Amino acid sequence: MTRIACFSVPMFPLAARLRSEPDLLQEAVVIVDGNGNHAHVVAATRRARKKGIHPGLSLPQARSVLPKLIARGRDAACERTAQEALLEAAEMLSPRLEDAGDGVVFVDVTGTERHFATEEELGRSAIRAIEAVGLPARAGIAASKLAARIAAELPKTPTVVPPGEEMRFLAPLPLARLSPELEAAAMLERFGLKSIGDLARLPENEIASRLGEIGRQLHFAARGIDPRPLIPRPIPPAFREGMELEWPLVSLEPFLFIASAAFDRLRQRMESQGFSCTRIELNLTLEPDGYDARVLDLPAPTRDAKTILTLLRLDLEKRPPGAPVIGFTLVAHPDRPRRAQLSLFGPTALSPDKLATTIARLISMLGEERAGMPVTVDGHLPERHSLAPFSPPPPPDTRREPPRARGLLMPRLFRPPLPVDVTAEGNRIASIRGETIAGNVRVCSGPWHIEEGWWRDAPAEREYWDVELWEGGIYRVYRSEGEQEGKEWFVDARFGV
Amino acid sequence: MAATARRLESQFRLPMTAIPVLVPALPSVESAPFEAVEAFRKGLDVRIGAQLTSGSELLRALDLRRSEQVLPTALPSLDALLDGGLPRGKVIEIAGRGARLSVVIAALAAATSTGEAAALIDTGDAFDPQLGEAAGIDLRRLLWVRPRKLREAAAAAELVIATGFQLVAVDAGLPPLRGRVPDAAWVRLARAAEAHGTALLVSAPYPLTGTTSEAMLRAEPSRGQWRGPLLTGVDLALRLEKHRRKRPGGCARVQFRVAEAT
Numbered sequence: 001m002t003r004i005a006c007f008s009v010p011m012f013p014l015a016a017r018l019r020s021e022p023d024l025l026q027e028a029v030v031i032v033d034g035n036g037n038h039a040h041v042v043a044a045t046r047r048a049r050k051k052g053i054h055p056g057l058s059l060p061q062a063r064s065v066l067p068k069l070i071a072r073g074r075d076a077a078c079e080r081t082a083q084e085a086l087l088e089a090a091e092m093l094s095p096r097l098e099d100a101g102d103g104v105v106f107v108d109v110t111g112t113e114r115h116f117a118t119e120e121e122l123g124r125s126a127i128r129a130i131e132a133v134g135l136p137a138r139a140g141i142a143a144s145k146l147a148a149r150i151a152a153e154l155p156k157t158p159t160v161v162p163p164g165e166e167m168r169f170l171a172p173l174p175l176a177r178l179s180p181e182l183e184a185a186a187m188l189e190r191f192g193l194k195s196i197g198d199l200a201r202l203p204e205n206e207i208a209s210r211l212g213e214i215g216r217q218l219h220f221a222a223r224g225i226d227p228r229p230l231i232p233r234p235i236p237p238a239f240r241e242g243m244e245l246e247w248p249l250v251s252l253e254p255f256l257f258i259a260s261a262a263f264d265r266l267r268q269r270m271e272s273q274g275f276s277c278t279r280i281e282l283n284l285t286l287e288p289d290g291y292d293a294r295v296l297d298l299p300a301p302t303r304d305a306k307t308i309l310t311l312l313r314l315d316l317e318k319r320p321p322g323a324p325v326i327g328f329t330l331v332a333h334p335d336r337p338r339r340a341q342l343s344l345f346g347p348t349a350l351s352p353d354k355l356a357t358t359i360a361r362l363i364s365m366l367g368e369e370r371a372g373m374p375v376t377v378d379g380h381l382p383e384r385h386s387l388a389p390f391s392p393p394p395p396p397d398t399r400r401e402p403p404r405a406r407g408l409l410m411p412r413l414f415r416p417p418l419p420v421d422v423t424a425e426g427n428r429i430a431s432i433r434g435e436t437i438a439g440n441v442r443v444c445s446g447p448w449h450i451e452e453g454w455w456r457d458a459p460a461e462r463e464y465w466d467v468e469l470w471e472g473g474i475y476r477v478y479r480s481e482g483e484q485e486g487k488e489w490f491v492d493a494r495f496g497v
Numbered sequence: 498m499a500a501t502a503r504r505l506e507s508q509f510r511l512p513m514t515a516i517p518v519l520v521p522a523l524p525s526v527e528s529a530p531f532e533a534v535e536a537f538r539k540g541l542d543v544r545i546g547a548q549l550t551s552g553s554e555l556l557r558a559l560d561l562r563r564s565e566q567v568l569p570t571a572l573p574s575l576d577a578l579l580d581g582g583l584p585r586g587k588v589i590e591i592a593g594r595g596a597r598l599s600v601v602i603a604a605l606a607a608a609t610s611t612g613e614a615a616a617l618i619d620t621g622d623a624f625d626p627q628l629g630e631a632a633g634i635d636l637r638r639l640l641w642v643r644p645r646k647l648r649e650a651a652a653a654a655e656l657v658i659a660t661g662f663q664l665v666a667v668d669a670g671l672p673p674l675r676g677r678v679p680d681a682a683w684v685r686l687a688r689a690a691e692a693h694g695t696a697l698l699v700s701a702p703y704p705l706t707g708t709t710s711e712a713m714l715r716a717e718p719s720r721g722q723w724r725g726p727l728l729t730g731v732d733l734a735l736r737l738e739k740h741r742r743k744r745p746g747g748c749a750r751v752q753f754r755v756a757e758a759t
Contacts, residue, residue: 347612347613351660351661355660362657366645366653371642373639374626376630377627385626385627387641390640392614393638400611402606402607405570407572407599407603407751408628408755410624410629412621412623412670413624415623444726472594474721474728496731497595497718
């Protein structure tokens, strides 16, 4: 028999807000919907409720009761991320779950009895998992979505409805529990029907003839019959966290402070599912109507907060949004972290996770194109080079001896080449003078002609010499016209240092 | 346990031929092995018991051996001078106006050709990947980091060592060096190298690492070798100026040839 668990977050708009601003937990806070004098309270903290503030009051009425009341508007970004966090916590029980929105999730827990001694234990474990992501929760477990939802709304939690006992469970409950938003329930109460059981005992046809299709559905529900199946949600392609800010932020540090808290929540969610992220999107809402989106592609999957926040900082410093920020969303695109097989007898393999973090930190510290795997480039110009993401192959299984060194003399390249003044006698260089290099030439060989890119507008055409100075030092010198304004001679390498 | 072992020994005639050993010449393990293994070992023939190794003993022995190992540079005279190569977990410095970069590249080529991951912290941005590959570097296993200042180079080296690279070469470039690294940073680097078993090779125009290095080699400048009008190579003399475990004064002579002359 199918067993469905419903997890419900009471006062969801408030719970979502308090998850993003935990400092407000002990304050008298209300969440309001609407603007100006039309704003009305939709949820209030315990401290505010004790003072007599309850949902439905207008904000001016609430303020007249408690002048120091903290009011926050409903925050769509907060609620969306809280809902995602709720779904992810519930996903730890079963991959088959339905997102019912507004802090409610249905999970198909059929077959999980092997993992939990009782269904109450299952409910308690789920509540603990949901509380770990910063949300209070209630749980109800039954054979249908309707009974599970009603069970999850009861103060006693978790509530388990045994199989086949749905009708008996619903019977003593007030009619409003069935479908509070339906006026039909209120009408039935005016008929003198107080409980769900009263409705269930009436003939179905009589109810249908008086109330129509809605009445028939209510009668079905009262008997614990719920024909709606559970519709599993697809796996989300990304994790989101974000919030709307109470006041605009104009400087980087306060923004990073808030963003780091949001990313920490994001990291916990990814960690709970064994994911790292390969791509981070930061979407900023700007004052008054602006929007700024930026994307960080990470060299390898990581969830290291320090690295990612440093990359975000660098990106924001390099390209400021240009207007005060009034909201933001962080979107992490998940990927499985890389794993390496350790070797017992061969060279030590690098931990892919550590390596990814190191590369990201190096790039954040030095800039792109400053760390990676060197790549050879076809061509003739000696300074050519390229970098690729560093991803070493696995080491061999056994350690082996290195071959004898080839003993190549490595020139030390100057990037960019140093401009010099040269005194030449025919094809022989007699002396060179530059900012850091100067001297008379002892030995000179060359020239060698190099031409590259003749098909381009500005082809490289150079003549190279190797020269050794009397003062010491072997240099590679070349002559090229048009590479730098007014300069013709350059030194691009030194040998033997 | 001993009685059980003896019974087993009597039932199964163990061959008297040499038993194949997976890891030859394992060093002795200081900490006491588990009692059960020890008791089992006592119950066996001495020769067989000596070959018996528990998993934890094996891992500890491998760690110990790895820390005592060296990374050869594949330059025979330099390896002989350094008792086999660059010691793991130690700092080796090459200072002077000789062909330092060629030694660094040879060490990187030797390490990467054995399958080790290595890093080149190239402060002067002087590395040529084409010639590096020609020198024998497996570029897939080389992380090339190009900091602009010496302070960035030290920070990058610390990060890279902590990741587990077995050879990290820091080339400080040519004088004047850009920036300065405080002595405390070299101490940190030396400790990090020791903790992760990394051989840290520092190449600089003048000594930088102070007392933190295991050995300091002076790269003597020399004239180029010319055959007719062509540059063929450079001779390098590496003089051991300091070593913590042997008398200084030794010298290694290495001949480096230009790529076109080989």
